Amino acid sequence: MNPNTFRNLSYGVYVVSTWDKGRPTGCTANCAMQITAEPATIAISINHDNFTNGCIKDCGHFAVSILAEDSEPSLIGSFGFRSGRDTDKFAGVESEIVAGLPVLKAGCGTIVCKVLSSMETATHTVFLGEVIEAEPRPGTPMTYAYYHNVIKGKTAKNAPTYIKE
Secondary structure (H helix, E strand, O other): OOHHHHHHOOOEOEEEEEEEOOEEEEEEEOOEEEEEOOOOEEEEEEEOOOHHHHHHHHHOEEEEEEOEOOOOHHHHHHHHOOOOOOOOOOOOOOEEEEOOEEEEOOOOEEEEEEEEEEEEOOOEEEEEEEEEEEEEOOOOEOEHHHHHHOOOOOOOOOOOOOOOO
16 A cells, blocks of 8 residues: 555645633644535544644534645644644734634634534544634635645644655
């Protein structure tokens, strides 16, 4: 099996956020998808080792900030290569509260969800969320291919698409 094949699947680049006992936290993710239109439902996949995973479970809500091609690449690193256990990832980042959750001002849209259910895999939790707010913003969504081929970004160890170099 050649794991590079999975990089040909279409992915976006997102920051998934939630609350850690009143403090905003989040992580970079490449796995978010719409499941249904009525009612609007989104699924995300977050590694068990990511601090954000437990925070989503505790909070019962999550938000998805859809990064755009012109989003600062440093956002991906800040939210993807450091842990919210010991880092305030929102420090110095333009953010706002939408439907009660922290979201980035950068990007081309935000989606806020209430967790409906979750499914555990060997390494990740798949959260199913009912959309309670969704707002588009101008911009072209950043794809995972754009992140790798144009920005020359790396993949975090906890990402579903991580391939050991």
